[in-house]
Amino acid sequence: xxxxxxxxxxxxxxxxxxxxxxNLYECEEFVDGVDVADKLxxxxxxxxxxxxxxxxxxxxxxxxxxxxxxxxxxxxxxAVGEKSVEMLPVKEINKVTGYIRGGCTPIGMKKxxxxxxxxxxxxxxxxxxxxxxxxxxxxLKPEDLAKVSRAKFADIIxx
Numbered sequence: 001x002x003x004x005x006x007x008x009x010x011x012x013x014x015x016x017x018x019x020x021x022x023n024l025y026e027c028e029e030f031v032d033g034v035d036v037a038d039k040l041x042x043x044x045x046x047x048x049x050x051x052x053x054x055x056x057x058x059x060x061x062x063x064x065x066x067x068x069x070x071x072x073x074x075x076x077x078x079a080v081g082e083k084s085v086e087m088l089p090v091k092e093i094n095k096v097t098g099y100i101r102g103g104c105t106p107i108g109m110k111k112x113x114x115x116x117x118x119x120x121x122x123x124x125x126x127x128x129x130x131x132x133x134x135x136x137x138x139x140l141k142p143e144d145l146a147k148v149s150r151a152k153f154a155d156i157i158x159x
Contacts, residue, residue, distance in 0.1 A: 007132025008098065008108030013140070016148050020140040023128065027102070027135035033067030036137070037128075044068040046124045048117070050104045052097060055082035060096055062106050062115040064129060064145070069118070069157040079116045079154040103133040106149040115151035117142065122153055 006014075013020050025040055033049040036042075048064045051071055055061060061080045063071055077085045090101050098110040106115050106129060121127050121142035129145060131138045146153065 007105075007136065009105045009130075009132040009138060012108040012148055013138070013144075018140065018144045018148055020138045020144070021126075022131060023137035023139055025135055025137070037067050040128075040137075042128060045120060046126065047128045048121065050106050050130060052088040052093060052104065052113075053085040054088055055080065055085045057082060060088065060111075060113045061085060062109070062113045062149070062151075063118075063156055064106050064115070064121070064149075064151070065118040065157050066120060072156060072158045075154070076116070076156045079152075079156055080114050099130075099132060100134070103130055103136070105130040105132050105138065106145065106151060107138070108132060112150060115149045116154050116156055117146055117149075117151045118157055119153045119155050120157075121145070 037044055037047040045066050047067045049067045051063045053061045063076055065071055073085055094100050097104055124142055126139050127142050128137045128139050
């Protein structure tokens with residue numbers, strides 16, 4: 001692969017010598033993570049979406065959860081020590097993270113934000129997250145994702 005196709009996330013993984021598999025797919029227009037998992041025949045429990053929030057304090061937080069689940073705002077806030085968190089408006093995603101909707105990954109954002117991965121990831125041998133742009137996925141061990149994104153695991157989804 002030529003350098004021009006590498007995303008920040010891939011460069012970070014390469015620098016950290018973390019093994020990953022790149023998964024490229026056609027993406028006319030981004031719908032959601034469930035659509036991507038369906039298109040690729042992937043298990044929802046092993047395909048994670050990246051959500052960016054803003055806390056009451058004004059700090060940003062990143063959450064990675066299975067694509068078919070919903071973030072529990074109370075549990076998410078508690079996991080990062082905030083009174084409350086709310087979703088970052090879509091129009092601000094690029095400015096805050098350097099990524100676009102559908103291409104946002106916990107790895108290699110403009111700034112290292114506190115990151116939490118849903119604890120169910122630990123039950124998977126490998127999980128898929130966005131590769132840093134639409135049509136690109138990275139498959140890696142959950143522990144490696146946690147290491148490179150300095151994340152912790154917690155229960156952050158609605159039951």
